[in-house]
Amino acid sequence: MARGYDLLGNIAIIEEESRAKERARARELLATHRQVSTVLAKAGAVTGIYRIRKVRYVAGERNYTADYRENNCLFRFDVRKTFFSNRLSFERTRILGLVKPRERVMVLFAGVGPFAIEIAKSHPKTTVRCIELNRNAYNYLLDNVRLNKVHNVTAQCGSVKRLSGDNEGFADRVVMPMPKTSLSFLDDALRVSKKKSVVHIYTFGPAESVVGDTKMAIREHAKRNGYKVRFLLDRVVRPYSARETEIVLDYAIIRK
Numbered sequence: 734m735a736r737g738y739d740l741l742g743n744i745a746i747i748e749e750e751s752r753a754k755e756r757a758r759a760r761e762l763l764a765t766h767r768q769v770s771t772v773l774a775k776a777g778a779v780t781g782i783y784r785i786r787k788v789r790y791v792a793g794e795r796n797y798t799a800d801y802r803e804n805n806c807l808f809r810f811d812v813r814k815t816f817f818s819n820r821l822s823f824e825r826t827r828i829l830g831l832v833k834p835r836e837r838v839m840v841l842f843a844g845v846g847p848f849a850i851e852i853a854k855s856h857p858k859t860t861v862r863c864i865e866l867n868r869n870a871y872n873y874l875l876d877n878v879r880l881n882k883v884h885n886v887t888a889q890c891g892s893v894k895r896l897s898g899d900n901e902g903f904a905d906r907v908v909m910p911m912p913k914t915s916l917s918f919l920d921d922a923l924r925v926s927k928k929k930s931v932v933h934i935y936t937f938g939p940a941e942s943v944v945g946d947t948k949m950a951i952r953e954h955a956k957r958n959g960y961k962v963r964f965l966l967d968r969v970v971r972p973y974s975a976r977e978t979e980i981v982l983d984y985a986i987i988r989k
C-alpha cells in the first residue's frame with residue numbers, strides 16, 4: 734500500500750522505505766503532480782530545539798528550497814534547515830478566522846512565518862510580532878515577509894525567554910506553536926499578554942490525558958500568578974506518534 738507523503742509545493746517528502754520502493758514512489762509522484770520537481774525521503778524524526786528533520790534526496794531536481802502556497806501566501810524555506818508542516822494548515826486557517834481586524838498578535842516560535850504572515854495578509858490592520866530562535870528560520874521569515882508584501886509583521890531572532898520582556902503587555906492574541914516545550918513558556922505568554930488576551934497553545938501527550946493535563950498546568954499557573962483563565966476550545970491537531978497526540982487549547986487570560 735502506498736504510504737503518506739507531504740507535498741510542500743515543488744518538493745514532495747515521502748516516508749522512508751527500501752531504496753527501490755522510494756524510487757518507484759518518487760517516479761509516481763513526479764508523473765502525477767505537475768508542480769513537484771523534487772522528491773526527498775524522511776531520514777529520521779523531527780528533533781532538537783529547532784524541530785528539524787533530516788531528509789535524503791531521492792529523485793528529480795537536487796533542490797531543498799520549497800516554494801509552498803497556503804491561504805494566499807507564498808513561503809520559501811530550506812526543508813533541511815527549518816521546521817515547516819503543511820499538516821498545520823487547518824489550524825492556521827482556523828486562527829485566521831478568529832482574528833479581529835485591528836488586533837495585536839504575538840506569534841512565539843514563529844518558524845518561517847506561516848501563522849504570522851497569513852494573519853497579517855488576511856487582516857492588514859493587525860499588528861503582528863514574531864519571535865524565532867533558529868537564525869535560518871528567522872532569515873526565511875524576513876524573506877517571506879518581503880515576498881508576501883506584508884507591512885504589519887516585525888520579527889525578533891532569539892529565545893522567547895529572553896525576548897518576551899521586550900513585548901510586555903502587547904498582545905490581544907498569543908500563538909504558541911511549539912508543542913514539545915510550550916508549557917514551560919506560560920510565564921512568557923502571560924508577560925506578552927494584555928489584561929485580557931486569548932492564547933492558542935499547542936502541546937503533545939497521550940490522547941486520553943493530554944487535554945486534562947494541559948488544562949491543569951494552565952490552571953495552576955493562573956493560580957500562582959493571580960489571573961483568571963477561561964478555556965474556550967480544545968481540539969486534536971493530529972496524531973503525532975504511536976503514543977502521542979498533538980492538541981491545541983484556546984484559553985482566555987483575564988486580569989484585573
Ligand SMILES: C[S@@+](CC[C@H](N)C(=O)[O-])C[C@H]1O[C@@H](n2cnc3c(N)ncnc32)[C@H](O)[C@@H]1O
Nearest residue numbers: 782783816817842843844865866867892893910
Ligand atoms: C514546531 S516549530 C513551529 C514553527 C512555525 N510556527 C510553523 O508553524 O511552521 C517551533 C519553532 O520554534 C522555534 N523555537 C524553539 N525554541 C524556541 C525558543 N525558546 N524561542 C523562540 N523560538 C523557539 C524553533 O526553532 C521552531 O522554528
